[in-house]
Amino acid sequence: MISISEAISQVKKTGKPLLKKTIKSVEKAGGYILYEDIMSPINMPPFRQSAMDGYGLHLKDTLSYHLIGEVKAGDGHQPLLNPGEAVRIFTGAPVPDSVNAIMMQEKVTVDGSSITIDNQIPLEHNIRPLGEQVKTGDVALKKGTKLTPAAIGYLISLGITKVAVFKKPNIALITTGNELIEAGQDLPYGKIYESNSKMLLSALYNLKYYDVTLYRVEDDYNKTVKTLNDAIIANDLVLITGGISVGDYDFVGRALEALEVTELFYKVKQKPGKPLFFGKKENTQIFALPGNPAAALSCFYVYVYIALQQLMNRDVTELPRVKAKTLNSFQKKGDRPQFLKGIYNHGQVEILDGQNSSMLQTFALSNALVFAPGDINAIETGDTIEVILLPN
Ligand SMILES: Nc1nc2c(c(=O)[nH]1)N[C@H]1C(S)=C(S)[C@@H](COP(=O)(O)OP(=O)(O)OC[C@H]3O[C@@H](n4cnc5c(N)ncnc54)[C@H](O)[C@@H]3O)O[C@H]1N2
Numbered sequence: 001m002i003s004i005s006e007a008i009s010q011v012k013k014t015g016k017p018l019l020k021k022t023i024k025s026v027e028k029a030g031g032y033i034l035y036e037d038i039m040s041p042i043n044m045p046p047f048r049q050s051a052m053d054g055y056g057l058h059l060k061d062t063l064s065y066h067l068i069g070e071v072k073a074g075d076g077h078q079p080l081l082n083p084g085e086a087v088r089i090f091t092g093a094p095v096p097d098s099v100n101a102i103m104m105q106e107k108v109t110v111d112g113s114s115i116t117i118d119n120q121i122p123l124e125h126n127i128r129p130l131g132e133q134v135k136t137g138d139v140a141l142k143k144g145t146k147l148t149p150a151a152i153g154y155l156i157s158l159g160i161t162k163v164a165v166f167k168k169p170n171i172a173l174i175t176t177g178n179e180l181i182e183a184g185q186d187l188p189y190g191k192i193y194e195s196n197s198k199m200l201l202s203a204l205y206n207l208k209y210y211d212v213t214l215y216r217v218e219d220d221y222n223k224t225v226k227t228l229n230d231a232i233i234a235n236d237l238v239l240i241t242g243g244i245s246v247g248d249y250d251f252v253g254r255a256l257e258a259l260e261v262t263e264l265f266y267k268v269k270q271k272p273g274k275p276l277f278f279g280k281k282e283n284t285q286i287f288a289l290p291g292n293p294a295a296a297l298s299c300f301y302v303y304v305y306i307a308l309q310q311l312m313n314r315d316v317t318e319l320p321r322v323k324a325k326t327l328n329s330f331q332k333k334g335d336r337p338q339f340l341k342g343i344y345n346h347g348q349v350e351i352l353d354g355q356n357s358s359m360l361q362t363f364a365l366s367n368a369l370v371f372a373p374g375d376i377n378a379i380e381t382g383d384t385i386e387v388i389l390l391p392n
């Protein structure tokens with residue numbers, strides 16, 4: 001049995017960035033990282049553009065101009081203005097070549113077809129120059145940029161519909177157990193609703209991993225070997241829950257051995273999640289998570305999260321840890337360090353009742369895991385303690 005810190009450093013040592021390229025449609029590329037520089041196919045703006053509702057002028061040494069026409073957004077015509085002439089113009093409209101300044105309408109007095117501006121304005125006033133944001137062929141966004149909603153809007157504004165991004169891992173989520181029934185059906189005696197797959201799927205979606213395949217397998221050795229083998233071949237990361245302990249019908253350990261998965265660790269001195277397994281076969285990392293739902297989710301946040309961050313080549317691999325003052329006491333049993341479900345708020349943390357690894361009720365209320373070191377028997381009210389903040 002290894003310690004938590006040894007297990008964490010083993011996960012860190014093993015993980016490698018995926019660095020594979022995939023093409024995504026821009027609107028579905030939110031959260032991805034650009035694989036290569038993107039050149040702009042157009043000038044942005046693509047024409048000299050009015051920044052105001054007002055009057056386009058061909059400047060002359062006068063405050064009075066003669067109105068000869070109108071250009072609104074979307075128009076394609078080019079009125080020809082002589083010095084001293086003006087056109088009515090609106091925000092976003094193409095500015096005729098012979099217009100060299102725009103006066104906002106609040107500073108103009110109109111009298112029929114003659115207008116008077118309040119003051120002289122400089123050349124190109126209120127005109128967005130052609131290619132002001134980016135010019136045709138220039139780098140619009142650099143390799144390594146994270147695609148935020150603003151970046152997506154920007155790329156679409158350049159007419160770009162597809163982008164090369166770093167691929168996110170293909171992830172297998174396998175659940176095991178004869179007792180599992182899908183929610184929505186009747187619940188016969190002895191069965192429970194299968195919740196680990198949807199819980200972990202939701203945790204993955206929350207972190208923006210969408211390439212997830214779900215597998216279900218009964219407590220059967222041959223089927224466990226086959227399912228695990230299929231999942232390892234097709235995925236970068238395999239998460240299997242249940243069947244990793246020592247019972248006669250826990251086949252996951254034996255199946256991993258038969259498939260010659262390299263064991264990097266099995267069993268961590270921690271509560272929950274003692275029977276956690278981590279291994280590797282070729283480029284696929286495999287976590288066998290305990291079946292108890294709260295143990296599986298706790299291990300997901302403490303260990304699997306790191307593997308995911310590493311696959312994505314991110315610098316920060318662990319969830320944030322902060323110090324907090326406890327609002328209540330907690331009696332700890334045994335010498336295993338414990339991850340306790342808690343509610344963190346502004347430097348304070350409440351440790352919740354009901355810490356059993358089979359219970360999700362407490363986890364459902366919590367936003368943090370409180371770390372109780374192995375060598376303490378109790379946490380007292382007002383103690384300063386380390387807290388892992390969970391993703392929202
Ligand atoms: N003799 C021993 N027994 C156990 C030990 C031990 O050291 N010696 N460790 C205990 C600990 S700690 C844990 S955690 C569990 C882990 O067992 P498994 O990983 O083999 O998980 P299962 O036995 O298959 O299931 C445990 C529990 O979780 C429920 N479960 C499983 N899968 C799901 C699912 N997809 N959705 C909802 N609930 C699920 C399952 O019905 C069990 O109640 O072993 C202890 N035993």
Ligand code: MOO
Nearest residue numbers: 272273274295357
């Ligand atoms: O260590 Mo097991 O994961 O409950 O409770």
